[in-house]
Amino acid sequence: xxxxxxxxxxxxxxxxxxxxxxxxxxxxxxxxxxxxxxxxxxxxxxxxxxxxxxxxxxxxxxxxxxxxxxxxxxxxxxxxxxxxxxxxxxxxxxxxxxxxxxxxxxxxxxx
Numbered sequence: 756x757x758x759x760x761x762x763x764x765x766x767x768x769x770x771x772x773x774x775x776x777x778x779x780x781x782x783x784x785x786x787x788x789x790x791x792x793x794x795x796x797x798x799x800x801x802x803x804x805x806x807x808x809x810x811x812x813x814x815x816x817x818x819x820x821x822x823x824x825x826x827x828x829x830x831x832x833x834x835x836x837x838x839x840x841x842x843x844x845x846x847x848x849x850x851x852x853x854x855x856x857x858x859x860x861x862x863x864x865x866x
Contacts, residue, residue, distance in 0.1 A: 756776055756777075756778065756779070756857070756858055756859065756860060757774060757775070757776045757777065757778050757788065757789065757792055757819065757858060757859040757860070758773075758774070758775050758776050758859075758860055758862075759772065759773070759774050759792075759848055759852075759859065759860070759861040759862070760772070760773045760774075760861075760862055760863075760864060761845065761861065761862070761863040761864070762863075762864050762865075762866055763863060763864070763865050763866070764865070764866065765865060765866075767865070768838065769825060769838055769841050769842065769845075770824065770825060770866070771822065771823065771824040771825065772796070772821075772822070772823055772841075772844075773820075773821070773822045774792065774796060774819065774820070774821040774822070775818070775819055775820045775821075776818065776819050777789055777818065777819045778792070778855065778858035778859060779858065780855065780858045788851065788855045788858045788859060789819065791851050792848065792851060792859065795844055795847040795848055795851070796821060796844060796848070798844075799840055799841060799843065799844035799847075800813060800823055802840050803837050803840050803841070806836070806840070807833050807836045807837050807840070808833070809826065809828060809833060809837050810826070811823040811824065811825060811826065812824040812826055825837060825838070825841065845861075848861060849861060
């Protein structure tokens with residue numbers, strides 16, 4: 756199962772996202788759940804970098820591990836755009852979760 760953990764500040768502002776595991780919906784190379792999650796998350800991270808000029812702090816590992824942190828952004832307009840793109844990513848991940856509940860689980864933590 757893919758586990759997605761969303762970390763938010765007490766203000767509900769998104770701070771970081773951690774993704775781990777594999778869906779095991781199908782064999783590697785044919786797993787549409789893993790492919791969908793990868794496309795959504797990497798697409799969002801790339802959009803933040805290209806459209807906003809902000810590089811997320813990204814850590815990628817084996818076995819489906821991806822962790823990214825939204826850096827401190829002092830420019831209010833850029834911060835708003837970054838958070839908008841990241842919240843859009845979460846909408847897409849939740850859409851996948853609704854269709855494939857046995858293969859992806861999303862949880863949110865407030866710190």
